[in-house]
Amino acid sequence: MSNRRVRLDKKEYERLAAFRATLRRFVRRTEERARAVGITPQQQQALLGVMGSPGKDWASVAELADFLQVRHNSAVELVDRCEKAGLMRRVQDESDRRLVHVTLTPKGKSVLDQCAEVSWAELHSLGRTISFAPDGEE
Amino acid sequence: MSNRRVRLDKKEYERLAAFRATLRRFVRRTEERARAVGITPQQQQALLGVMGSPGKDWASVAELADFLQVRHNSAVELVDRCEKAGLMRRVQDESDRRLVHVTLTPKGKSVLDQCAEVSWAELHSLGRTISFAPDGEE
DNA sequence: CTCATGATATCGTATTACGATATAATGAAC
DNA sequence: GTTCATTATATCGTAATACGATATCATGAG
Secondary structure (H helix, E strand, O other), X not given: OOOOEOOOOHHHHXXXXXXXXXXXXXXXXXXXXXXXXXXXXXXXXXHHHHHOOOOOOEEOHHHHHHHHOOOHHHHHHXXXXXXXXXXXXXXXXXXXXXXXXXXXXXXXXXXXXXXXXXXXXXXXXXXXXXXXXXXXXX | OOOOEOOOOHHHHHHHXXXXXXXXXXXXXXXXXXXXXXXXXHHHHHHHHHHOOOOOOEEOHHHHHHHHOOOHHHHHHHHHXXXXXXXXXXXXXXXXXXXXXXXXXXXXXXHHHHHHOOEHHHHHHHHHHOOOOOOOOO
């Protein structure tokens, strides 16, 4: 479990590339599903960010930004577009009026459900297809 | 192993969101590393696509497009930018002059090495942190 | 009350992936 | 060996979007 940095050899690069390709193809499939139901991939992930907020049915703009790994203002703009598309609603927090509760509209929830409608087989195989174990790992 | 589609419940959404967040954070870390060595994330992945080409030290534009999951023309443009940055070179295939061998310059290889210089610990933990196993999976 | 901090919002800009289209080489068919 | 569909790469204008800089407004500490 040393922390020393290593230089990858050709074969390790090939494994790393294969790993990243698998990752990218998985993401691509979900993006295509999003477009198939009429929303952008970013909107789909924003919906997931709200629905996936632990123990709540809403998320703040800052939470969404963290989830999406984008700047606050980018999250604001994405929520704007989602609202305009009828997928989300903004509700002011009552105790802290700086805070915004971003929630899903029925349409937003419905669209997310359609996006997330994945076969059990695909969910099951995810853990196996998306993995990276260097040679010789115990 | 049925193929029927399912509707995710709240808790499953939370797990899916956590999974995607982990994925995104991992990608983000590598992107930051790319920027730290002076190239764009796309250029870094293009370099990896060439170096990771199985059994070869080059890749065609079409192979890169497939690896990156972008259109052919987008790959062309990315190779343009990589060439302009001195990271790659184009070499015509001798037997099929339509084909282009995209190869790394010494600088390109050096920069890729710097990007890929990851600790063994991080490589080891990848398989564990990036995984998604639904509840009750055997 | 003042002021630093935090949360969200606005706006102009730059990057980039894309569709449509073009150029050029290959190979098959006749 | 000429024609033509196919394949590989390239060009160009456009649209989407993430960003930095900046602004607005609420909160809480002192």
